[in-house]
Amino acid sequence: MKSGTFPGGLCLSVQTAGVSMSFEAVPPSRQVTIPLQQHVGSPCGAAVKKGAEVKIGDILGESSGPDTAAVHATVSGKVTEVVKKFPDMHGGASPAVVIESDGQNAVGEFSMEGSDPLTLIEQAGIVDLDREPVPLHTKLVAAKEKRVNTLVVSGVDVEPHMTNRSALLAERASDVASGMEIMGGILGAKVCIGVSEDASGAVSSICAAAGSANVVTLKPKYPQSLKELLVKAVVGKEIPSSGVPEDVGVTVVSVETALAVARAVNEKKPLLERFVTVAGSAVGNPRNVLVKIGTLIQDVLEFCGVSSVSKGKVIIGGPLMGVAISSTDIPVTKETTGIYVQEKGEVTDFPSGVCVKCGLCVQVCPLGLMPFLISGFSESGSYAMAEKEDILTCNECGCCAYVCPVLIPMVQWIKLGKSEIRAQRSSE
Ligand code: SF4
Ligand code: SF4
Numbered sequence: 001m002k003s004g005t006f007p008g009g010l011c012l013s014v015q016t017a018g019v020s021m022s023f024e025a026v027p028p029s030r031q032v033t034i035p036l037q038q039h040v041g042s043p044c045g046a047a048v049k050k051g052a053e054v055k056i057g058d059i060l061g062e063s064s065g066p067d068t069a070a071v072h073a074t075v076s077g078k079v080t081e082v083v084k085k086f087p088d089m090h091g092g093a094s095p096a097v098v099i100e101s102d103g104q105n106a107v108g109e110f111s112m113e114g115s116d117p118l119t120l121i122e123q124a125g126i127v128d129l130d131r132e133p134v135p136l137h138t139k140l141v142a143a144k145e146k147r148v149n150t151l152v153v154s155g156v157d158v159e160p161h162m163t164n165r166s167a168l169l170a171e172r173a174s175d176v177a178s179g180m181e182i183m184g185g186i187l188g189a190k191v192c193i194g195v196s197e198d199a200s201g202a203v204s205s206i207c208a209a210a211g212s213a214n215v216v217t218l219k220p221k222y223p224q225s226l227k228e229l230l231v232k233a234v235v236g237k238e239i240p241s242s243g244v245p246e247d248v249g250v251t252v253v254s255v256e257t258a259l260a261v262a263r264a265v266n267e268k269k270p271l272l273e274r275f276v277t278v279a280g281s282a283v284g285n286p287r288n289v290l291v292k293i294g295t296l297i298q299d300v301l302e303f304c305g306v307s308s309v310s311k312g313k314v315i316i317g318g319p320l321m322g323v324a325i326s327s328t329d330i331p332v333t334k335e336t337t338g339i340y341v342q343e344k345g346e347v348t349d350f351p352s353g354v355c356v357k358c359g360l361c362v363q364v365c366p367l368g369l370m371p372f373l374i375s376g377f378s379e380s381g382s383y384a385m386a387e388k389e390d391i392l393t394c395n396e397c398g399c400c401a402y403v404c405p406v407l408i409p410m411v412q413w414i415k416l417g418k419s420e421i422r423a424q425r426s427s428e
Contacts, residue, residue, distance in 0.1 A: 004194070004233030005219035008366040010399050012160045012222060021167040021201050023275055023290040026303045028075045030101050032294030033086055034060055037094035038334040039127045039135050041067025048097060052079045055108030057270055060097045063122050069135040069334075070125035072270040074292040075099055076106035088333075089316045089325050096331075099294070112268040117182050117261075124264035125334075126271050128257045133335045136257060140186055143251040150250045151184050152234050153258055155195040155202060156218060156225040159318025161279040162338045163199075165255050167288045168275050170201035172259055177209040179258030182265050184213070187251065194234045196220045222320065223397040227252045229366055241393045256337070274336050278304045280319070282311050282341040291332045297339060298328040312347040315340040320398040353406030361400035361410065367393055371400035375410035378417030383424065386417045394418070 037043035044061025048054060054073040061071040080100045085093035112123040122137035153176075157165045169176060184191040193210065195203050197217035207215050216234045218224050228239050230252060237248040245252050256275060263269045272293060279286035284305050291300055297314065315322035319340050361371035370389055377386035394414050401410045 004216055005221060006224065006229040006233055006366055008364050008368070008399065009221045009223060009229075010160075010364060010402060011220070019163050019167075019277075019279075019286050020288060021163070021170040023167065023171065023288045025290045026292070026295060026300055028101055028105065028292050029295050029299045030103075031080070031098060032075050032101065032292065033096050033098050033296065033331045034071060034074065034294035035086060035088065035094045035096045035331065035333055036061040036071055038071065038133060038293070039067075039069040040132045041069075041135060041138075043095050044068050044071055046082045046095065046097060048079050048082070050079055050082055053077070054079060054099060055106045056272065057110045058108045059111060063125065063135070063137075066135065066138040066141070069127050069133075069137075070123060070270065071097075072125060072272060073097075073099060073108070074272045074294050075101040076104050076108075077102040087327070087330055089323050089330055089335075110268055110270060112264070112270065117186055117265045120264045120268065121261060124260065124270040126257060126260045126264060127334045128253050129335060129337065133333075136253070136261070139251065139253075140183065143246055144187055146246045146249075148187055148246055148249050148251045149189050150235055151180070151187055151189045151191045152231055152245070152250055152252045153180050153191065153193040153213075153255060154225055154227075154230055154252060155193050155199075155206065155255045156230065157196060157199075158223075158225045158337060159320050159322070160222055161286065161340060162277045162318045163279075163286075164275045164277040164288050164337060166196065166199035166202040167277075168255050168259060169195060169199070169203075169206050171205075173202075173205035173209040175262040176255050176258045177206065177211060177213065178266060179261035179263075180213050181211065182261050183253065183258065189251075190214070192216055192234050193255075194218050194224075194230055196224070223366060223395070223399065226366070226395050226397060228395065241390060271334060274332055274334065276300070276332065276336055277338045278306075278341070279338070280315075280341040281343040281346050282306050291336070293333060294331045296329055296331055297325070300332060300339060301328060301341065306341055312342040312344040315342075320402065321396065350407050352408050355408060356406060358405060360403040360405070364399040364403050366397065366399065367395065369394055371410050371414075372408075374417065375400075375408065375413040378413040378420075383417055383420050387421055391417050392421065
């Protein structure tokens with residue numbers, strides 16, 4: 001076992017010592033809303049109609065190629081609606097199936113067939129979360145074609161306050177290790193897993209279960225989970241600017257993905273639930289919960305005792321890279337890893353000032369960029385200059401904005417610049 005890290009980043013002392021490393025199951029809601037697109041690509045076509053009776057695990061939307069991931073019922077009951085557009089956390093909408101639960105939790109006969117692991121992964125509807133939820137079967141096929149020789153599994157918690165990956169490793173290490181082995185076998189690749197060295201339960205559990213996989217402990221620093229930094233720290237390979245891990249013979253998946261693979265291949269069970277951390281100043285007891293896909297965020301918050309009186313901003317994900325949502329009437333999806341809720345009093349509008357050239361943003365940028373420059377160019381509409389300074393490489397981790405003494409919203413400017421450059425490129 002060796003230790004790794006990266007230059008820059010933030011060492012944040014976040015109190016997570018009291019957070020339970022086991023998952024409490026959120027009781028199924030009376031009604032769940034299950035989007036037919038929870039992945040990058042095209043939505044699945046609905047495989048059920050209004051009025052259909054379904055059981056847990058029944059297919060609601062079938063995978064029909066590389067850009068789709070199957071979707072399954074997570075409660076038993078009656079389909080009350082198949083809506084064309086249901087709002088998602090990104091401000092868009094996708095078709096969705098609404099099921100009124102009968103409270104019976106009747107489990108269907110999972111229709112996953114065969115013994116080929118890749119086929120079972122496709123049938124299980126597993127997506128991998130890198131920055132975007134990619135159908136896993138497609139990712140593995142592409143990695144195989146590129147002849148990657150190393151699978152890196154991320155066991156590092158994604159953001160401060162989020163503890164679900166460490167908890168998952170502490171609680172289900174042997175299943176995670178089995179999933180790692182299965183994916184390593186599909187790819188014919190050696191397997192390494194990165195774990196934060198301060199997550200002692202996670203480290204000891206995965207070391208005991210890992211078998212031939214190499215466990216690498218990492219300094220507890222944000223944003224260690226980002227693929228560029230993880231690959232460098234775990235296997236010492238540098239991903240080229242604007243490149244992907246596969247360019248250097250590596251593919252990266254998360255521990256949640258490894259667990260879902262083990263369940264799909266060993267037990268022939270589809271992906272039905274997410275392991276979610278609920279934290280933030282409005283949450284009395286931060287905790288890790290197991291939530292059925294389709295459960296409304298509002299129902300999860302109620303289970304965690306978050307009162308509507310104290311509830312301020314609700315963020316899907318963590319405080320630095322998460323997405324703020326305006327309504328909690330959207331469902332937990334395959335993409336949900338955390339819910340962070342700030343108290344009303346903590347949410348303030350702040351005026352930003354003028355750059356004082358302190359250089360703090362440069363010191364913390366883990367990718368060695370000049371955040372003040374790329375954000376400044378973007379703010380003034382000088383997109384060509386921003387591109388020259390490598391704005392497209394920025395992973396939007398937010399370290400620069402976090403340390404800026406005059407509160408310049410650098411990530412917002414950078415996001416704007418990136419989308420303008422990409423729009424310009426596609427129009428050309
Ligand atoms: S410029 Fe991008 S990569 Fe660098 S610290 Fe800021 S958000 Fe992170
Ligand atoms: S941290 Fe803020 S004030 Fe300091 S150099 Fe960067 S943008 Fe300017």
